[in-house]
Amino acid sequence: MTVVRAAITQVAWTGDKESMIERHAELAREAAAAGAQIIGFQELFYGPYFGAVQDQKYYEYVEPIPGPATQRFQALARELRLVIVLPIYEVANEGEYYNTAAVIDADGTLLGKYRKHHIPHLPQFWEKFYFRPGNLGYPVFQTAVGRVGVYICYDRHFPEGWRELGLGNAQIVFNPSATKPGLSNRLWEIEQPAAAANNQYYVAASNRIGRETGEFGDDAVRFYGSSYFVDPRGNFVGEIASEDKEEIVIRDLDLDEIKRTRDDWQFYRDRRPDSYTKVTRP
Numbered sequence: 001m002t003v004v005r006a007a008i009t010q011v012a013w014t015g016d017k018e019s020m021i022e023r024h025a026e027l028a029r030e031a032a033a034a035g036a037q038i039i040g041f042q043e044l045f046y047g048p049y050f051g052a053v054q055d056q057k058y059y060e061y062v063e064p065i066p067g068p069a070t071q072r073f074q075a076l077a078r079e080l081r082l083v084i085v086l087p088i089y090e091v092a093n094e095g096e097y098y099n100t101a102a103v104i105d106a107d108g109t110l111l112g113k114y115r116k117h118h119i120p121h122l123p124q125f126w127e128k129f130y131f132r133p134g135n136l137g138y139p140v141f142q143t144a145v146g147r148v149g150v151y152i153c154y155d156r157h158f159p160e161g162w163r164e165l166g167l168g169n170a171q172i173v174f175n176p177s178a179t180k181p182g183l184s185n186r187l188w189e190i191e192q193p194a195a196a197a198n199n200q201y202y203v204a205a206s207n208r209i210g211r212e213t214g215e216f217g218d219d220a221v222r223f224y225g226s227s228y229f230v231d232p233r234g235n236f237v238g239e240i241a242s243e244d245k246e247e248i249v250i251r252d253l254d255l256d257e258i259k260r261t262r263d264d265w266q267f268y269r270d271r272r273p274d275s276y277t278k279v280t281r282p
Contacts, residue, residue, distance in 0.1 A: 002255040004145045006172065006202075007031040007039040010225045011246050012210030013048045017061065020046040021069060025076055031248050032080040037106070037145045039248075040085035040174040042206045043153050044099065047089060048215045049178040049208060049223070051120075054129040062091035065113050070102050078108030083143045085150060085174045089130075090115070099131045099152055101176060106144035114139060116152035117161060124180070124221050127154070140168035146255055149201075153177040156191050156205075159198070160279065166199035166268070171255050174204045180221035188226060197234030200261045200268075202253050204229050209244055229253065232261040 009027050014020050024041055031039045043049070046069060050058035063069055065088055077084045083106050090100035090113070099116035115134030119127045138161055140149045149170035151161055156175050165173050173195075179188055188207070196203040208223035225244060229237040229251045237251045262268065 002146075004172070004253045004255060005035045005037050005250060006145075006204060006229065006253050007034075007036040007248050007250045008174070008204045008206035008227050008229070009039070009041050009045075009246075009248055010207055010209050010227045010241055011042060011045075012208070013212045013215065015214060017046050021072065025073070027248055028073075028076055028080060028082060028084065031250060032082045034248075034250055036082065036248075036250055038083035038085070038143065038148070038172070040176060040204050040206055041087055042208045043087050043176040043178045044089055045087050045176070048212045049221070050215075051127045051130065051178070052124045052212070052216045052219045052221055054126045058130065059097065061089045062097050063088055064092075065090050065100060065102050066110055070104065070110060074104050074108040074110060077104045077106060081106045081144075083145055083148070085148070085176070087152065087176045088113075097131055098134060099127070100134075101150045101152060101174070103141045103143065103148060103150065105141075111141040111143065112136075112139055114150040114152070116155055118155045118158050120154045124219060125154075138164035138168060140165060140170045146171040149173040151175050153179065156195065157187065159195065162195040162199050166201060170199075170201050171258055172202045172204060172253065173199075175206070177205065177207045178223060179207050181224055185224075192228075193230045193234040193236070196230040196232055198267070200232040200265065201258055202229060202231060202237075202255075206249075209242075209246065232258050 117134040121128040149165035
């Protein structure tokens with residue numbers, strides 16, 4: 001049996017970038033001390049969720065990849081022997097910004113990055129002001145603990161990317177998010193379990209917590225945590241995290257369950273891409 005101990009975090013905005021980086025480094029150390037072999041942080045982990053407003057000052061949060069944050073966590077990954085999924089506000093060229101997650105292996109190697117494809121633009125989620133759509137496909141990274149993919153927040157509403165990651169032979173897909181109450185609650189409950197079952201891999205769904213009123217006043221949204229892991233049959237692995245407390249969610253994932261599930265449900269054998277004529281049309 002191949003078991004991976006995996007962790008995700010849910011953290012409130014502390015008020016500045018450096019303290020957020022320090023807090024996540026502490027959480028990575030706590031997770032590693034508890035035996036975790038891989039950890040994923042929440043969307044845009046070192047900043048506030050600035051999509052609540054449209055303000056150019058938040059462009060200052062961009063970093064290149066590799067850059068200061070990735071290099072810092074590469075050193076930490078090497079020290080802790082911990083795979084890290086690190087969501088970053090990435091600058092590729094001047095004025096070309098992406099909502100990105102870097103994937104760092106347990107030896108500190110930067111394996112690559114995933115750029116969020118689907119960019120919302122509606123009140124309190126003004127993301128097109130900040131991000132270009134992703135253009136690097138749906139990579140699956142061979143890490144020290146297995147094959148890892150990433151899908152970011154609003155991406156989760158689009159089944160096509162989940163399937164691309166399955167076809168890429170992902171074993172664990174991390175979905176770092178910034179999700180508020182309202183329309184999203186029911187979808188948060190069902191979408192990732194459905195994606196895990198449809199594509200027969202593990203999903204790690206992390207959400208922020210708290211209301212960032214000190215940063216955005218009345219425009220701030222409340223993030224409701226509820227982070228969780230789901231197995232390849234769509235079942236929750238352990239309890240769902242709280243709605244309002246900082247937590248590290250650590251779960252043991254039996255990767256052999258992926259093969260058992262795929263042998264029971266032959267979705268990859270029985271899919272009919274030759275008949276899906278409308279899926280990729282604009």
